[in-house]
Amino acid sequence: MPDISTLPGFYRIAQADPGRRAVIDADGAVTTYGELLARVNQVSHGLRARGLAEGDVVAGVLPNGLDAVVMLMATGQIGLYYVPVNWHLTAAEIAYIVADCDAKVVVADRDHPVEGALTGVGELAGGRPATAPGDRSAGAVMWYTSGTTGFPKGVQRPLSGAEPEATVPLVTWFLGEVCDLRPGDDIHLVTSPMYHSSPCAHTMFALHLGHTLVIAPRFEPVAILELVDRHRVTNAMMVPTMFHRMLRLPDEVRRKYDVSSLRQVIHTGAACPVAVKKEIMDWWGPVLYEYYGSTESTIAFSVKPHDWLARPGTVGRPAPGFEARILDPDGEEVPAGEPGMVYVKSGLGSFTYRKDPAKTASSMRGEWYAPGDIGFMDKDGFLFLCDRRTDLIISGGVNIYPAEIEAALLEHPAVADVAVIGVPDEEWGHSVVALVQPVPGPRPSPRELLDHLGPRIARFKHPRVIEFRDELPRTPTGKLSRSRVREEYLAG
Incomplete structure (x- = not known):
């Protein structure tokens, strides 16, 4: 077997080790890296055949599964923006996002039909070559996030124009620094809908690291534990509500499942009560990695298990490439231990709200972005959140x-x-x-x-x-x- 640690991401790994397991779908079907790449290439050719060019937008109203993974990786190698849409939204809400992002192609599944959409990836892939498309360049995911007006806005980042493999070394390094994730034979469990930014990003990360995706059909505490046990899952991304629900299981149920394979369970999305996090680590061991940020700021702060255990309640220090400040209402920096508005600055790239320069400007103070939270940093630079902005x-x-x-x-x-x-x-x-x-x-x-x-x-x-x-x-x-x-x- 080839040493994948030297290979820059999914597309190269799939060429070098086509028999490697890529996806274990919710129904148990297994897709190899070679099979996944072939389908990804076919869809890339199919999108180009429909006239899509670099910078155009594709939307997917797709539940977790192979088609969602294919769309993510196909758009990611031909310079397109991909918008994953929450399939739980009403028809009017979906139509708003599709119109606002100017999607030239929309792909949905049979259980979530959308007017004018293609049903699954078959219509794009059919009859297309499985070879790599020419003139490959990195695409980007454009997640939609609601503002206080209630109207969602696309968080858009500039395209690099470089080949998809160019950014993989930086991603690999960053994940190693923040989450101790490394290329190899690990197993990543997808527990949350991929229309959310973190689950979607971790799906891409896992494939770029050569890991195998195990896709849960939905979050059910016992089903998740069973998947961890059966597939020897090593890493997953969860939210605190999931921990709370699993801790409510009777002890005799918990003891039925071996979770000793878990090495990194990354959580984000909301504050996790200290007692809940401690109890999970008493059960699973010191495997909970936390990060704090937003769709706009990405991973701005992060904390590893032992650092958190030494400072319960922290969401971490600024992640590599980030700076942070705590400011009072007048924009003055406050001393350590004093609460104020959290501002972050990233050296990893900027964003804009699609079609809304005024909203982009209002969220910034110069180069600094405010996720909208009140918190304080201790003398060692660890952030503790006090409250979310009052309307969220x-x-x-x-x-x-x-x-x-x-x-x-x-x-x-x-x-x-x-x-x-x-x-x-x-x-x-x-x-x-x-x-x-x-x-x-x-x-x-x-x-x-x-x-x-x-x-x-x-x-x-x-x-x-x-x-x-x-x-x-x-x-x-x-x-x-x-x-x-x-x-x-x-x-x-």
């Missing part, structure tokens, strides 16, 4: 923005005003609560309002609790005071 709800590691839900509820004729807040939830981190001020007259039922939301926003954004208020608190200028709404609700 993180439930199960997923960002939910109140303004979008409020706008949809305000379309109901019986709703005069509404405030949506996140309240602490032991399992999910936060849950969504809507406080509704109805118009005079008969009040709608919570069920009626949820039915109203059905065609407008995805189900995971729906409030878990809807309560009614005669009046909602406002600031002297008339602006809804969400902080007072939250304080009064929690006090009650």
Whole structure:
């Protein structure tokens, strides 16, 4: 077998070791690196045959599986932007993203049909050569992330114009520094939807490192443990909600599965309670690697297991290539231990919000980007987060923005005003609560309002609790005071 540690990424590894296992799909089907590369090449040729050129956009409304992996790697070698779309969104929400990104081709699967989309990769691959396309250049994934207006924006990075292999050594070095991941015969478990940035990125990382992907059909605690045991999984990416759910399993169930193969379980997406993280490491060993950042900033801070155990609660120090500052409201840097707004600067590349230069500018202070969190750094440069920005709800590691839900509820004729807040939830981190001020007259039922939301926003954004208020608190200028709404609700 060839020494893949010297090979720059997936495409070269697949040529040198075509029999290597690349993907074990949710149904157990195995695809080798050679088979995957052949399909990737066919799709690359198929996209070019449809007239797509460097810088054009392709969208995929695809559940986790082989087709999603193929689209990721095919667009990645012919200079295209790939937009993975959340298949749980409503038709209107999907249509907005497809239109906003100017996708020239949309690929969906049979269970998630999209008007005008190709069904699966077969239509692109059919009859195309399995050889590498000419004039290869690196593409990029353009993830869509919502802003406080509720309208998602594409986070777009400039294309390098270089061949796909050119950036692999930097990626390999960075992952080694941050997560102790190395090229080799490791097994990566995909536990989360690949339309999220971290799971998608780790899928690409795993293939560039020569690892085998094991794709879970969905997150179920026992099913995940069974996959770890059966495939001797060595690394995975998870969110804290998953840890919480697995810790609720009875001891006799936990003991049935051997998790000793795990070496790196990377988590991000939301703050992990200290007690939960300690309990998982008591069970799995010191294997939890954490990083903090955003779709815009990527991995800005990171912490390895032993450093975290020495400083429980930290999200780490600035990752290689990053600088960090904590600023007060006047933009002055604060001393160690004093909280302020977190700002980061990356030496690894810039981003813009697609079609929204004003939003790009408003998120920056010169070269510094604000992920929107309040925190402090200790004297050794380890960051501790105090709170998310007040309007953002993180439930199960997923960002939910109140303004979008409020706008949809305000379309109901019986709703005069509404405030949506996140309240602490032991399992999910936060849950969504809507406080509704109805118009005079008969009040709608919570069920009626949820039915109203059905065609407008995805189900995971729906409030878990809807309560009614005669009046909602406002600031002297008339602006809804969400902080007072939250304080009064929690006090009650």
